[in-house]
Amino acid sequence: MLEKFNYDNKIVRNFAIATVLWGLIGMTVGLLIATQLFSPEMNLGNQYTTFGRIRPLHTNAVIFAFVGNGIFMGVYYSLQRLLKARMFSDALSSIHFWGWQLIIVAAAITLPLGITTSHEYAELEWPIDIAITLIWVVFGVNMFGTIIKRRERHMYVAIWFYIATFVTVAVLHIVNSFQLPISAFKSYYLYAGVQDALVQWWYGHNAVAFFLTTPYLGMMYYFLPKMAQRPIYSYKLSILHFWSLIFIYIWAGPHHLLYSSLPEWAQSLGVAFSIMLIAPSWGGMINGLLTLRGAWDKVREDTNLKFMVVGITAYGMATFEGPMLSLKQVNAIAHFTDWIVAHVHVGALGWNGFLTFAILYWLIPRIYKTAIFSKKLVAFHFWIGTLGILFYAIPMYLSGFLQGLMWKEFTPEGMLKYPNFLETTLQLLPMHMFRAIGGLLYLTGVIVMCYNLIKTAGSGKLVADEPAEAMALEPAFIPGSGEKTWHRSLERKPMYFLVLSLIVILIGGMVEMMPTFMIQSNIPTIASVKPYSPLELQGRDIYIREGCVNCHSQMVRPFRSETERYGEYSKAGEFVYDHPFLWGSKRTGPDLHRQGGKYSNAWHFNHMMDPTTMSPGSVMPPYPWLIDQTLDISTTVAKINAMRTLGVPYENGYELKANADLKIQADAIVANLAIDDIKVQSDKEIIAVIAYLQRLGIDIKAGRIGSNQ
């Protein structure tokens, strides 16, 4: 029976507007933080716009706001057409749209305020985490509702990628959000130290996999054939590529923690699976590029296809580079440097950005029943965007190589050639300037696109409800009527598909994490490691609030170049009370894990007030508000209680004495500062920060190691 229905284009249009709008904002913030790295004045002299606080704003905005809305735009458009059905519920579509935008607004408000968990790409605090979960479920119900009322019996490959995205992101988000709230805007992660790091990078790596990769592969499998007007190169390859990709990706997280205190076997496991990951990743790239075989003449004329080709090629390059970076020898140089930033941006600007632009240029004229306003401007966008990527990536690769090599360079006498970390940072400034120019070019392209799309929409009228018709699904399926193959029957069963995807991704996650959680010997304890004092704990939370972890690692790797520079390498047992871990992933400034006792209290005080007084030429922003702001000690009781609940051995009743201890320690620091003619009250935030910094890494200083390490 032929049924008539309408596709919902309005929701697609809304997500498209949000994609462009948040893209503009997220990339502008990116440009701002890029300039901050060579010109500290660009921190704008207030705490809400310092690098540490708005770098997470940039990453969250481009990942979850720009790419996130881009995913929903692509999914809502393609899902309806692949299933020949309108979205399951207009109300759910609307709740999904507005809920997601509200979450983004909440992020844009809380992150500059310093409300953060410090887990990269999961910085949002627990109330927002709950909202994300609810909205994600709304998205899932809407998607599965649509799948259930479909008029096309078999689910096309794009839909498998959407299902895998939905189920895996749900698992990742929930597992990486186990937090114990102590107030409406502050919580501690349940896991500590090594375990927290493992969970975070299992999440972080798979957020790249299942938020930035699988949904975009799904969109590639739908939009590329549409744009090229030819079917995908190999449907069988897409099946093999899909199952291998989701199976392998989940194992590779530990490659973010090579040479760290993570158990060696977990690191090795991560490396092995990272290398294997080349195959399914390239399966996707090859399938995409070969779809254009015999149609390269179209690529010459159609800028959309140019965007797709560069985007898919960028995907291929980034997914070749990823496994290379996970080789320990390469990682030893690349980790903590700009190399990683370059790697990420090849994927983000090339793969996610260019695919999004191509889809916007293809989709907007269609839902507005008109033609693109200016093809010349599309071509301009393509070229300036491509130049932008090159200007971004090439200087950052150079910067990364240089940085990594300078850190490791010794003189013939066996001394570090660059003993002063700042010296290495200053050499990279010209490259950071070029990178900002690259970002500016790329952003210019997006602004031009915005104008072009507005003019396009203005010249047409939105077909909010696009009429369509299709045969209703035959209700009965007769076994043995030719349906013999396994995947063919799987394609008819969305729920089986969901469960099978879930099992496939859980295997890797469990093998990777269980032993670290279950076997105590994986995290050897060290007798001399004691919990933080109340003042240090408060200082640590300010360190988290200010986002210090965005530029400073706390993980001395076991290389001579690092032990020479920083001191004893970091041991797993030192982090057992660290909720959350603060190992960091990038060293714009030096590692701080052995910072305790290295400088005087006065040095830290002056350095925080104006870093250039202690380190001339430093690009670190000043933190004068730490000296003016009073430390909130009303939270001490809740913090000590929460930590005890999480297993930190504060004795019962200590929470009542904690603030008295805090005061004693603060007074001692103030008295010490007074020797250097620094007058400050003991209740200021700076005192807590100094206490924390002076505590870092001193538990196992020479002669105090009482462990099996």
Add this chain to the structure above:
Amino acid sequence: MFKQFIDKSLGADVYLITSLGIFLVFFLVVTVLLFTMNKKHVSYMSRVPLNDDKA
């Protein structure tokens, strides 16, 4: 290069080999099943995105 991994990590060899085994079995099963797929169905499926306009 690989020697250091195995030497330093207790039980790592078991883990690595088991993991590789799980994947290989999975990969081979998918591959074998792919060859049993019906050609007509494959060609139909690959044209699904192109057919939706004519719905």
